[in-house]
Amino acid sequence: MSADALRLLEAELSRPASFDEGIEVARNACAAGASIAAAAIAAAAYYDNPLTGLGALRELMTRLHGVPNELTPWRQALSRASHPETDDVDFTPGFGFVTPLRAERVLVACGELAELAGPASRCGFMLQHQRSISDVAGPLNETGLAALAYLDAGVDVESAERRWLCCKLSIGVAEAQKARRAGIAAFPFSFGPYVYDGPRPAPMSLDRRALERKLGLDGQHG
Amino acid sequence: MAEFDADAPEIRTSVGVAMLGEQVVVHGKDLHHECLDLGFVHYLLFCVTGRCLDPARAEVLERLWIATGYPDARIWCNRVAAYLGSARVDPGLAMSAALAASNSTAYGFRAMSAAYAVQSSIPADPTEREAWLEALIEQRRHLAGYGRPARGHDERIAVALDSLDRAGLPAGPALERAFWLDRTLRARKGVEMNIAAVWAAMAIDFGIERRQYEAFMLLMFAPGYMAVYSEWRRRPPFEFLTGYQTQLGG
Numbered sequence: 001m002s003a004d005a006l007r008l009l010e011a012e013l014s015r016p017a018s019f020d021e022g023i024e025v026a027r028n029a030c031a032a033g034a035s036i037a038a039a040a041i042a043a044a045a046y047y048d049n050p051l052t053g054l055g056a057l058r059e060l061m062t063r064l065h066g067v068p069n070e071l072t073p074w075r076q077a078l079s080r081a082s083h084p085e086t087d088d089v090d091f092t093p094g095f096g097f098v099t100p101l102r103a104e105r106v107l108v109a110c111g112e113l114a115e116l117a118g119p120a121s122r123c124g125f126m127l128q129h130q131r132s133i134s135d136v137a138g139p140l141n142e143t144g145l146a147a148l149a150y151l152d153a154g155v156d157v158e159s160a161e162r163r164w165l166c167c168k169l170s171i172g173v174a175e176a177q178k179a180r181r182a183g184i185a186a187f188p189f190s191f192g193p194y195v196y197d198g199p200r201p202a203p204m205s206l207d208r209r210a211l212e213r214k215l216g217l218d219g220q221h222g
Numbered sequence: 223m224a225e226f227d228a229d230a231p232e233i234r235t236s237v238g239v240a241m242l243g244e245q246v247v248v249h250g251k252d253l254h255h256e257c258l259d260l261g262f263v264h265y266l267l268f269c270v271t272g273r274c275l276d277p278a279r280a281e282v283l284e285r286l287w288i289a290t291g292y293p294d295a296r297i298w299c300n301r302v303a304a305y306l307g308s309a310r311v312d313p314g315l316a317m318s319a320a321l322a323a324s325n326s327t328a329y330g331f332r333a334m335s336a337a338y339a340v341q342s343s344i345p346a347d348p349t350e351r352e353a354w355l356e357a358l359i360e361q362r363r364h365l366a367g368y369g370r371p372a373r374g375h376d377e378r379i380a381v382a383l384d385s386l387d388r389a390g391l392p393a394g395p396a397l398e399r400a401f402w403l404d405r406t407l408r409a410r411k412g413v414e415m416n417i418a419a420v421w422a423a424m425a426i427d428f429g430i431e432r433r434q435y436e437a438f439m440l441l442m443f444a445p446g447y448m449a450v451y452s453e454w455r456r457r458p459p460f461e462f463l464t465g466y467q468t469q470l471g472g
Contacts, residue, residue: 019467021460025305027468029319031298033327042302042319049309051459086310088459097460178470184328186470187298194296208380215383215393217401 002153005116009149010167012109018102018142019175022046026172027179031187039176040169047168050085052097052143054161060094060147061157069125071132078137092137094144103139110140113149122148237272263287270438271430278389279428285385286421289378291445295454295462299323299330303447307454308462320447321440334439337367337418338425338432344399351399355406367400367419368407378417382424394427 012018022043029042047053063077083091090096098106107130114124126133126140126148134140140148143164150160179186212218238248246253249272257265264280267273275283295304302323306316324330345351358365370376386393393401400423404415425435454462 021305021309021463021466024463024467025302025319027470028298028301028305029323030326032323032329033332034323034325034330038319038322038325041322042306045306045311045315045319046309048315049306049311051310053309053311083310086459088310099465175470179468182470184298186468187301194294206380206384208375208383211380211383211387212401214387215397217383217393217398219402219405 002155005113005149005153006155006163008109008113008116009146012112013142013146013164013167014171017105019171020052020142022168023172023175026176028187030176030180031182032184033180036173036176036180039173043169043172043176044165047165050083051088051091052141054165055085056093056143057147057150057164058093058157058161060092060144061151061160063093064122064147064151065157069120069122071129074125074129074133075136078133080137090138094137094147095134095140096138098139098141100139103141106140106142106145110145110148113145113152117149117152121152123152237269266441267430267438271434273429275428278391282382282385282389282391282424283428285388286378286382286424287442288445289381289385290417290442291449292443293446293449293453295450297446298326299443300446300450301463303451304454304462307451308457308460310455310459313448313451313455316451317444317447320443320451324443330443331436331440333366334418334421335432335436338422338435340365340367341396341400341419341422341426342432344396344403346395346399351402355403359410365403365407365413367422368403368415369413370416375414376416379415379420382417382420386424394424396423396426399423 025046026039026043029038030036048055050056064074067073067077078092078095080090080092080095082089107127110123110127110130114121114127117123119128123145130140146164147160150163155163209218213220236249238246238253240246248257248269251257251268257268260268260274261280261284263284264275267275267280267283274280293300295301299320303316303320306319311319325332327333327336343354345354386397397420400415400419404419407413407415421439422435430438
């Protein structure tokens with residue numbers, strides 16, 4: 001049962017529709033031809049972010065560990081507050097920072113995991129009370145889904161961190177290899193509209209040919 | 223700190239020692255009394271090579287570094303930093319990621335190292351040089367440091383030459399060869415040099431070896447990474463290119 005649930009979770013995280021900015025970071029890391037080690041480093045850095053990364057996964061698992069499947073303790077555990085490190089307001093680990101479309105998909109996946117883990121599971125409870133819980137915490141995101149699935153599967157926090165990060169890195173590195181094959185042309189320098197709205201000094205130019213002559217680099221000095 | 227362990231393996235070095243609370247020695251100099259006036263770029267070079275340059279050459283290197291700190295989030299390695307600032311990733315990890323992304327072959331550190339290899343292989347003798355180039359063209363070899371994937375000529379070249387001129391330094395023989403190759407490739411192939419050729423040639427003229435060059439140049443793009451990181455770190459979370467996915471196909 002647990003193994004099936006973990007496989008289902010990893011399949012969910014691997015769906016292209018689940019790709020987040022961490023995948024894009026990995027692609028960019030290899031866009032100019034760096035080794036996939038660069039993608040792994042960049043993606044690992046992204047997934048260490050405190051809002052939807054490892055910190056959030058750990059924090060949600062820790063908060064819900066030992067909390068009974070009753071609405072009041074869940075709502076207490078998941079109430080929003082300023083993030084203690086980043087000062088971002090209205091933060092609940094595993095919730096928020098997700099588009100409505102992806103939030104919907106996360107709930108569908110939560111339902112699929114609940115079917116495997118049973119109605120008494122964390123995923124089952126979340127699904128059953130998602131309206132009430134999202135009132136206090138915001139919509140469940142993919143990191144939150146993973147935290148609930150790991151709790152249901154009896155995975156400890158350290159193992160969960162490892163599994164989740166390895167899964168994300170594997171997806172990111174595979175996408176980075178595609179990016180490396182596509183090359184920098186797939187990431188054009190003139191990447192869409194770019195608006196600089198700060199002050200701009202008058203452009204000053206240097207006369208390169210005059211400097212080449214002065215330094216004897218113009219081929220006229222033997 | 224742990225107690226001294228006589229059974230631990232020995233580390234023998236001539237680079238330096240930090241006798242905490244007492245003195246720090248770097249390549250035989252007292253860090254806190256003999257190195258503080260070097261400037262950061264020069265001190266980094268000293269750490270890598272064990273050698274100090276004269277003030278004029280040190281100033282040229284300082285200016286080369288500043289001249290390439292581009293705070294534009296469209297540049298691929300800066301884009302990595304922007305995403306990470308936006309996601310509130312710690313700056314140390316963001317810097318590591320941007321550096322790793324810069325270790326690339328089209329631009330960045332591996333391209334720079336390849337450009338150094340090209341510059342150091344250009345023969346001094348003009349006849350040999352012609353034959354050397356003919357052979358490379360025949361083999362259709364890419365000459366790193368020439369050709370710029372981005373459009374137009376490289377605006378940093380004039381700045382580098384101006385820095386040399388302001389410092390009252392003449393062009394060295396490697397830089398002369400680099401410009402010979404530029405003229406020849408422009409005439410024959412319509413290919414212009416880029417700044418990597420100039421940096422490598424100047425480094426050769428300043429006596430910096432290839433492995434030293436690779437280790438020394440690493441932080442030169444860091445101002446650009448951190449400018450972009452800091453801007454997106456100040457903005458609401460995940461605002462940088464939210465939801466954008468590059469379409470790469472299979």
